[in-house]
Amino acid sequence: MARGPALVALGPLGLDRGGHLLVRRALRDGAVRVRGDHPELAVHLRAWARAEGCRLTALDDGFDLVPGPGDRRVGAESTGSVGPGGVVEHPPARWGLAARGARVEAGTAPIAFDLDEKATVWTDELPRLYAMAVAAQWDPAVAIPWSAPLDHPEEVEDAVVQLMTYLVENETAALLVPARFLARTHPHFREVLQVLAIQCADEARHIEVFTRRAGLRRDTLGLSTAGGQASLRTLLEEPDFALASFLLSVMGEGSFLSLLRFVAEHGPDPITRAVCRLASQDEARHVAFGMAHLQRHASLDPGLRPRLAAAVERRHDALRDTAGLNAEVFDALVLVAAGSWAPEAIARGWDAVQGLVAEMDLGRRVRLGQLGFPVDEAAALSSLHTRNFM
């Protein structure tokens, strides 16, 4: 004997409060008979059925509905699989914002993301870097001893404020650069988006703590220079992901790691030391991501290294006529390391800053070596790096 339509008993539930979910669920398996007591059931069911393309027949004690066309899953396209192993080489624009592993309805209008090549953005390190980044998030209100005493001389405080002014400006550039690429990355590369987003959040926190440290004893900050901004501008204006990430993360943030560690060691007070120590931990992850995806990219594309070298040279040429690091920042570093204006202290501070500059150069040469540059070329490129450090 043929089975009759499945019964959907809505009782007092109307289609104005979700009754259509029950009807739609039942329609997946074929024709249904709907009964219910809601006073507007007849009006609403007819309107709903019309919009759904269902055929409706009114009965004495209910309504019969025959399903309409249009299962959106028919013809839907798979978008790889959820895990990192499911990343494809070139996700198409028609996958749009779909979660990796979802199925995309056929006919979905494409959304263009120009960073859509695995070779350009991917590294297998991404899931690990993201997990580390999430676990390493720190709360400035808790992690920094904000009430620690500041008992160093006023002029050393001025030097700290100048350094913080410089750091905020540089961290702002370090926030904007990944933010721009984040918005251009195909969402299929979920882990890239996540790592870049956390990188932005890290920089937002750095901007907060450096600003707050600068304002502990001063109402105004230090000097922002034309040369410093010109240097950072070349980072903001670099449209190529590999080149920008090379200049920012490998060369710039790599050098910044040394700088932050230097201030974490020589800073005159526990607050300055803590903000720089915590920021340097985050920056190390940013450098690691830049290194990891560029190493993979370089291994797949032999043309990348010459392009990276050319980018350093181009940036050097663009900045040739600028002052580079402002004298205020350099002098502030010396004074912070010295701790006082005593001539022998200044000499110590001077030597320490010379050591910092040498350490930055060494770090750049090591990282360039890890990217496959021969020793002599690495040394030459490192020497061309901006005098602004970032």
Add this chain to the structure above:
Amino acid sequence: MRPLLLGAVAYDPKVVTIWDGFARFFGEHGLPFDYVLYTNYESQVEAHLDGRIDVAWNSPLAWVEADRVARRRGRSARSVAMRDTDQDLASVIVVRADSPIRSLADLRGRRVGVGAADSPQATLIPLDHLAEAGVEVEVLRHDVLVGKHGDHIGGERDAARALLADAVDAACLIDANHLGFARDGTLPAASTRVLATTGLYDHCNFTAFEDAPAAELARFVDLLLGMSYDDPAVRPLMDLEGLKAWRPGRTSGYALLERAVDRLGTLDPWLAGRR
């Protein structure tokens, strides 16, 4: 072969997306096609009567206008196709759930909020329904984009809001908007009660006159009726235009509107200028 030229009224920016999409679809299927947008249905009907377009995507009121002028001139208009969602609609007259109004008779002399003056679904057919029941009311119109025959939802939404704000005692809506307004929170669930439901009527159709290019028009209708919602290439277009299937045109669903415009004299001034 010159392109089949369609007229449509731009009641929303998406109209461009819709007809660009259809033009592409028809072109890919060997039917040269182009379209012209009008700001109001009266201009479109005039252009159609003058032979400046071959087929018009007409509101039900525009259909009545085209049909009546055509008859006067010894011509004939046809409805060649319509959406499944254009067939068998109903309008509702709703009151607040706590209203003492229990029957249409209780509405006598009360304030009734309707949509735009030329909206078949939110004004003309419900007012005819009231008149047929012998109930005279004070009509408060919510004129959003007059000339677009109520295609824009704004007039009905304003009427619904006026009901909740107690500015009117009843509001007139198409059935689907009563459900839609419940879902989007304009009329929260259980805040209103349906007092009356009109008879069933039809909405838009593609209208052609007797002198339309026969082969192109036949191809146009064939292609429409052949569109399947299961085909992902055309589904987005059908979603935008709000249908699951095209149906052959019919004119049996316009009786209520014909009666309403006769009773209310809606078209008299316009028709007077078009002998």
